[in-house]
Amino acid sequence: MKNQKGFTLIEMLIVLAVISILMLLFIPNLADKSQTINNKGCDALLQMTENQLASYELEEGEEPATLQSLVDNDYLETTECANGKKEITKNTTGELTISNKNDEEE
Template structure:
């Protein structure tokens, strides 16, 4: 009697098919989650920038001439969102907003 210890070709193909189907189902969902995380990170950076702008005004008695002053005086580390596609800037109405980064 032969003792077969191993997988047959059919068993291996079935396992590969199942793994492939799972990857096809989960990878698009992970990409959507990444986009959502980046948006939430930009929103959090915007709120932090608004608070640090107030702190700058309290410390110096006036608004900064440019938002880069917040970075240069260590109120913020950066004005760019983590993916670099968006940046914190003054909008057309003079409020802080998340805008597309022209440099990227």
């Protein structure tokens, strides 16, 4: 009998089983991290908005009327977080906060 190279059916099934087990272990962990990643992205956008607000004030000599002014004058691309559910807003005291977009629309 000749020496044939290749995988047997049993070897392929074992490899598939190992890959399946690894996927079952890692995919749920990645899904749990999604919320954390989105929150960190919003925090980074908040910090960048604060910095760009200060930059606007230095260059223009006044505070912008709205955060949309930062977008219109190319200081920011958007005030909306990457997931589209939250955005940066300015409260009545002038403090920047992260809020749900649904709260603003209602």
